Amino acid sequence: MKTFTKTAFLIAGICSTTLTFGQQYNSYNDRYNSDRYDSRDQRRSDRQNDRYRDNMIDERREYNRRNEEFPRYENRYQGRIGDNRMFDERDLSRAYDEGFEDGQRSQEVSERQEQRQNYKHFTFGIYGGANSTRFEGETVDGKNLTGRLGYQLGFLVRGGGRIYGQVGAEYLTSSSEFYRAGDGQAGNVSELIGNIDQRYLHVPAYVGVKLAQSDRGVSGIRLALGAEYATPLGTDKNDFNLGNADFQAATINGLVNLGFDAGPIMLDFVYHHGFADVLTSGNSKRRILGVNLGFKF
Template sequence: MKNLFKTALLLTGVCSTSLVLAQQNSYDDRYRTNSRQDERRNDRYRDERLEERREYRERDDEYRRYNNRYEDRMGNDRNYGRRFDERDLSEAYDQGFDDGRNSVEAEERKERRENYKNFAFGIYAGANSTRFEGEDVSGNKLSGRLGYQLGFFVRGGGRVYGQIGAEYLTSSSDFYQPGDGQAGSVGDLIGNVDQKYIHVPALIGVKLAESERGVSAVRLAVGAEYAAPLGVNNNAFNFESRDFRAATVNGLANLGFDAGPLMLDFRYHYGFADVINDTDNTKRRIVSVNVGFKF
């Protein structure tokens, strides 16, 4: 009986131990299974995070590339964040180019206008009529006193200007020599003497009125001219070049009109000295009209 009881206790202990070991093995199997599942979940999570970070880097790189392209097109970040159609950018470029070209052309026109106002070169030709101081010409024909002139000038300044030039002038005058009143003597002698001169006129003037560009104007000027004789024609008085003063000075008064490049001038020459040696009342008075073209 005693042996049977020991045997029963031994069997009970063996069974208990077996159950404990079996439970332990089952728990270990479940633990290992759960661990593998957790590892797989962790792997999936890690892969998802890696994929998200890769996509984020790609988006960030693309965004930076787009910004670089945009800044290259715009040249600066003044309009950062704005997006424009290519046609808008092209139109803006064309408009800016046109504005710049118009600005340059406007400056060039202004410069040409200022240069035209401040500097001009011209040529002219005209006719003149001459008499001497104190001479009465009311009963004489004008055709016997006509001459002509050709010249050029340089004008500089604005509203107030200076002008200098040179001209070739032919001057025709009637001379009178009375007879001695005795029988058989030479009677009164009347003849025409043509003289040739080089004039160097210098004027200071003011534009009484002028257009915006200064192309058209009404001018008034005064000045003086140096007059040097070149010779005379054959004449009844036997005048020669040596009979005339080598040089004289005349005063000038000029009224002029500019219409674009064309000009019309009325000029009065007032001689301060006699032009014939040892002869009184031979100071010249010349009225001339000139038509010219200026650049």
């Protein structure tokens, strides 16, 4: 019985020892295999990375070689898009150029819109100046035509862009030299010549064009044609005894205006051409040349 018991314990010890060594061996094999396979995967990944890098270098060299060998528009680098159609660099270049042109047009449209928004379409102004007046055919003892000085004050309203319209009103004084034939007696000539001072209300209207202008239209060079309604306001006492009843109640004059704008300052040269006689009798069509200096806001 004792012998059997000893034998059983011996067998159990041998089995336990064998099991322990087997577990350690399996654990070592697992670690060895794991390390071996990890190292193998790393080497495989390194080789793939090396091949990828080499391929990229080869493709870059080929791209540079083709660019040096062929013009830009002759390259044949092709790719695919959604519908499997092929395209080359000329298509890309054309698309780029078209996109650039569209962008330029859009920018130009935006700039024009901004200029229109910032453009000063309406101008109000006041002015004053001097004028020289004569009558058509006015002579003194066969001498050349002469004129006399006067002045004018007025205001204007101008609206529009490069093509514009303008209306206003002005108070104008003019002094014209009259001649009346005498009776031929000695010492009587001086009594046949005299000046008549008149006061008029003018209502001018123009249509003009700006020959040159700034972006906002504040400064520029203008040329305008128009007409004005003229009515006399009064006549000073004169040697010819002419009064308001001797002048036409209203006449129409043609206008030519050359103007310069420098910011808020205006300089205008105006020619008034009378189409009708201002006197009820006799040749008395007025010719007036004026210059005005004004301010606009």
